[in-house]
Structures are given as structure tokens and as C-alpha cells.
Amino acid sequence: MRHHGPISVEQWFDSLFSSKAARDGRIVRRKLSDVDRYVGRDRLQHELSRRGYHAVENAGQIVIFCNQEPIRKLL
Numbered sequence: 001m002r003h004h005g006p007i008s009v010e011q012w013f014d015s016l017f018s019s020k021a022a023r024d025g026r027i028v029r030r031k032l033s034d035v036d037r038y039v040g041r042d043r044l045q046h047e048l049s050r051r052g053y054h055a056v057e058n059a060g061q062i063v064i065f066c067n068q069e070p071i072r073k074l075l
Contacts, residue, residue, distance in 0.1 A: 012038040013047060017066070025067040032060045 021028050035044050044062070048055055052068040065071060 007038060009039050009043065016064075017051075022064075022066040027063055027065050029061050029063045032057060032062055035062055 016022060016028060016030065019028055035041060039047075044055075048064065051066075053064060053066055054071050055062050055064045056071070057063075
């Protein structure tokens, strides 16, 4: 995410969930360091729960499934 100046929590979430992928019910990913910097993990988890979305963390990235479908780990 590129910006010039401070960004609010609401702006960060608006940017995340207004992306075409999110609007289409696909996945989006964000750096864990950006989540920590802009909104915090607890706030992200609250927002995901409120929307009925799921997310996974791996290698410093959070992958958010912007739909309410179940997640199945393949391996």
C-alpha cells in the first residue's frame, strides 16, 4: 500500500475491502508488518470475524479469503 502521510484504520480497511479481488469474493494478501503498523492483529481479526471471512498467516504474509466459504488445508 502506497500513501503519502498518515492513514487511519478506516482508510486501511476501506482500501483492503474495496479492492476488486475483495469485492469479487476472492483473496487479498497483506504484509504482516503492514497489518501490525496500520490496524493491529486484534482489530483485523475482529473485522474478519464481523464479515465472516477467514485468513491464514505464512512467511510474513496474511492471506484473507474475502468470502464465507470453508477453508480446507490440502497438505
